Amino acid sequence: MSEAAARLAVLFxxxxxxxxxxxxxxxxxxxxxxxxxxxxxxxxxxxxxxPFDGVPDNPAGWLFATARRxxxxxxxxxxxxxxxxxxxxxxxxxxxxFGERFARELDDDELALLFAVCHPALPPASQVALAxxxxxxxxxxxxxxxxxxxxxxxxxxxKRARDELAALDEPLAVPAPEAPPAxxxxxxxxxxxMFNEGYQSAEGTSYARRGLCFEAIRLARALAAHPVxxxxxxxxxxxxxxxxxxxxxxxxxxxxxxxxxxxxPRERWDAGLVALGHRHLARAGRGARLTRWHCExxxxxxxxxxxxxxxxxxxxxxxxYERLLALDPSPAPRLAHAIALGEARGADAGLAAxxxxxxxxxxxxxxxxxxxxxxxxxxLGRDAEARAAWxxxxxxxxxxxxxxxxxxxIATLAPHP
Amino acid sequence: xxxxxxxLHETPAAYAGIGPEEMGAIIERYAAWAASLGERGLLxxxxxxxxxxxxxxxxxxxxxVATDGPYAEAKDLVGxxxxxxxxxxxxxRKIAETCPHxxxxxxxxxxxxxxxxx
Numbered sequence: 001m002s003e004a005a006a007r008l009a010v011l012f013x014x015x016x017x018x019x020x021x022x023x024x025x026x027x028x029x030x031x032x033x034x035x036x037x038x039x040x041x042x043x044x045x046x047x048x049x050x051p052f053d054g055v056p057d058n059p060a061g062w063l064f065a066t067a068r069r070x071x072x073x074x075x076x077x078x079x080x081x082x083x084x085x086x087x088x089x090x091x092x093x094x095x096x097x098f099g100e101r102f103a104r105e106l107d108d109d110e111l112a113l114l115f116a117v118c119h120p121a122l123p124p125a126s127q128v129a130l131a132x133x134x135x136x137x138x139x140x141x142x143x144x145x146x147x148x149x150x151x152x153x154x155x156x157x158x159k160r161a162r163d164e165l166a167a168l169d170e171p172l173a174v175p176a177p178e179a180p181p182a183x184x185x186x187x188x189x190x191x192x193x194m195f196n197e198g199y200q201s202a203e204g205t206s207y208a209r210r211g212l213c214f215e216a217i218r219l220a221r222a223l224a225a226h227p228v229x230x231x232x233x234x235x236x237x238x239x240x241x242x243x244x245x246x247x248x249x250x251x252x253x254x255x256x257x258x259x260x261x262x263x264x265p266r267e268r269w270d271a272g273l274v275a276l277g278h279r280h281l282a283r284a285g286r287g288a289r290l291t292r293w294h295c296e297x298x299x300x301x302x303x304x305x306x307x308x309x310x311x312x313x314x315x316x317x318x319x320x321y322e323r324l325l326a327l328d329p330s331p332a333p334r335l336a337h338a339i340a341l342g343e344a345r346g347a348d349a350g351l352a353a354x355x356x357x358x359x360x361x362x363x364x365x366x367x368x369x370x371x372x373x374x375x376x377x378x379x380l381g382r383d384a385e386a387r388a389a390w391x392x393x394x395x396x397x398x399x400x401x402x403x404x405x406x407x408x409x410i411a412t413l414a415p416h417p
Numbered sequence: 418x419x420x421x422x423x424x425l426h427e428t429p430a431a432y433a434g435i436g437p438e439e440m441g442a443i444i445e446r447y448a449a450w451a452a453s454l455g456e457r458g459l460l461x462x463x464x465x466x467x468x469x470x471x472x473x474x475x476x477x478x479x480x481x482v483a484t485d486g487p488y489a490e491a492k493d494l495v496g497x498x499x500x501x502x503x504x505x506x507x508x509x510r511k512i513a514e515t516c517p518h519x520x521x522x523x524x525x526x527x528x529x530x531x532x533x534x535x
Contacts, residue, residue, distance in 0.1 A: 004448070008441030016437065044432045047440050051447035051517070052465040052497055139436025151434070211438075 012043060015060050016137025019067055021109035029116050030166040038071035110135060111226055112172045114219060118190040120182055121168060126161040127190040133158060136215040146212045147197055174229055188237050191216045195241050217241045224280060232287030235280045236294040242277035243300035246270040258401050262309035274304045295324035314344035331360040339372050347379040367393040367402060383414045420461060420531035421509035423499040428492050428523040429468060446517035454501060461500030506530060
């Protein structure tokens with residue numbers, strides 16, 4: 001994509017959340033669907049007018065004026081008599097420095113919109129879809145591709161969520177610092193889920209999937225930078241997401257085959273994102289409360305700074321996992337802790353730790369427990385047992401890519417007796 | 418040089434699902450296309466038309482009758498036009514084939530030559 005096209009894409013994406021939030025502030029969250037409609041009409045109008053007229057000097061102002069007109073029409077059509085008179089008084093937004101990439105922080109209206117769509121009454125999957133649609137400005141087609149669902153299913157999910165928000169009809173506002181932490185927690189969790197939707201997948205390199213990761217980072221960073229809503233937890237989450245995203249481009253080889261952490265070319269990790277992650281991590285330390293975001297960011301940071309897999313500070317990673325387990329003793333972090341333990345103290349210790357967790361892990365479509373066991377057995381030279389564990393892992397693999405990865409490991413074992 | 422009219426047929430409803438990346442890319446492709454033709458003096462006037470479909474006028478025995486043209490909800494609407502200069506129809510066709518209008522599914526271009534024979 002050319003630079004001009006990318007700048008336009010950023011404009012559409014950023015203005016989507018900002019303009020929608022401004023329309024909503026006056027129309028009310030009960031009219032979310034109408035506001036989204038109106039804004040979509042304005043975006044399509046831009047797409048159809050600008051090829052003839054060129055991009056206007058104040059593109060945000062153009063979009064806003066068009067969306068406001070469309071909203072008045074939509075509301076008139078919906079309920080005769082009740083018009084958008086409050087909208088006529090809406091001031092047009094000032095001209096933005098066009099193409100100012102990611103520099104702008106979210107304003108209060110957008111942040112209020114983020115809190116509105118991440119309402120704890122909605123299922124997390126709906127919060128994520130709605131946040132991406134409203135604040136990220138993602139089209140339904142790319143959003144469906146990113147969330148690995150169909151356009152029809154996604155439209156249904158969005159509609160149910162909008163209806164639910166309309167029924168709640170809460171005022172659009174950033175919660176005060178003394179507001180219940182549940183509201184903040186819900187937003188952070190939604191951003192974490194949004195990121196993982198893009199990250200936890202073999203198709204994680206496709207543009208749509210990466211878009212989810214970067215949108216989650218943009219929102220987390222905006223939250224962390226906000227004068228009122230910012231708290232150390234938001235910084236910890238932003239740190240975690242930046243540090244994970246730094247590894248995105250090193251996770252597959254030239255053919256798109258996934259690479260395991262030890263084989264990833266670390267020179268392809270994004271140094272800028274690593275630095276950004278560390279900046280947020282330093283700020284995350286200012287609070288008294290240690291959260292799971294802090295622990296996970298600590299682990300990601302240890303990986304990000306390690307020159308190689310072997311030269312990783314495994315003792316520090318084990319310590320972070322132990323703090324994490326105190327907050328969340330569920331099987332997945334326990335397995336990760338067991339693996340780190342094996343790297344820190346040797347394959348014997350790792351194998352013993354993995355074996356205690358193994359009975360707790362899901363029996364289907366979860367190859368990681370058996371794979372960890374196989375890895376340690378192989379290091380101990382117990383090839384026959386390793387082969388059995390790899391075979392058990394293979395039976396639970398979720399994709400051809402995972403099966404190929406396991407087959408490659410089996411091929412390194414001593415030939416079958 | 419002859420003049421050719423590119424009538425841009427489209428289905429406005431098809432634009433609804435487009436995301437920001439695609440929008441940015443489409444608008445930019447138009448800008449590049451127009452600039453490239455403009456530099457070579459090949460681009461004439463161009464205009465966007467409104468979506469109301471206009472009026473179809475006919476004179477009958479009892480006077481002139483006006484009917485509405487197709488609305489935006491219609492499958493096919495002329496959304497605008499470009500006029501380009503080209504030595505012959507093949508050259509005009511080549512220009513039309515590079516027009517970003519064709520990148521959208523459902524869109525098509527009606528290419529007409531301005532009859533300049535005296």
